[in-house]
Amino acid sequence: DSGVTQTPKHLITATGQRVTLRCSPRSGDLSVYWYQQSLDQGLQFLIQYYNGEERAKGNILERFSAQQFPDLHSELNLSSLELGDSALYFCASSGPGGTSEQYFGPGTRLTVT
């Protein structure tokens, strides 16, 4: 168990809908990262937050947004969903040190029908 929690574990929704994925980092970790894993794109970095502030953006679509709250949990919002958004979405967290490794949550499997 990495200490990172993600809910829900599975999500099935229809095209055009909006969903919210939730992540709680390990205790004491200030950084949260979101990654998308799909068959055609592999594991791709989406966005990073550090202590409530956006730190870096990767290949995140404009239909997607995220935030990190004062209690350090994070939410990834996906809107106007398309079939191609079906994927496994991972959250990871890391400690304050510059060399800290990232620990991943169990992921949320999103299926868009």
Place this chain on the structure above:
Amino acid sequence: AQKVTQAQTEISVVEKEDVTLDCVYETRDTTYYLFWYKQPPSGELVFLIRRNSFDEQNEISGRYSWNFQKSTSSFNFTITASQVVDSAVYFCALRDSGSARQLTFGSGTQLTVLP
């Protein structure tokens, strides 16, 4: 731009055989970090090891060992006396020294260990 290449898409071995998973990386940074993660069939990503670019010492942890060679930009992973429980997808990843710490992953190697 950073890039990680895992040329082996799938590897199949018989239990107790040794197996090496290859990882080649590209980066312009002089300071960077390399990682290996394991993704078993259950789907989670499990951290295995981190290696700093300034530390080329090889590492052994039980049946696992890692060979880091800066000269060839490689960070290979060897499992000795493989077991069925080693069956998983293994990812190599790279992170630079910047303030943004996102990982660049390779495409992964599916390892199947047959009994």
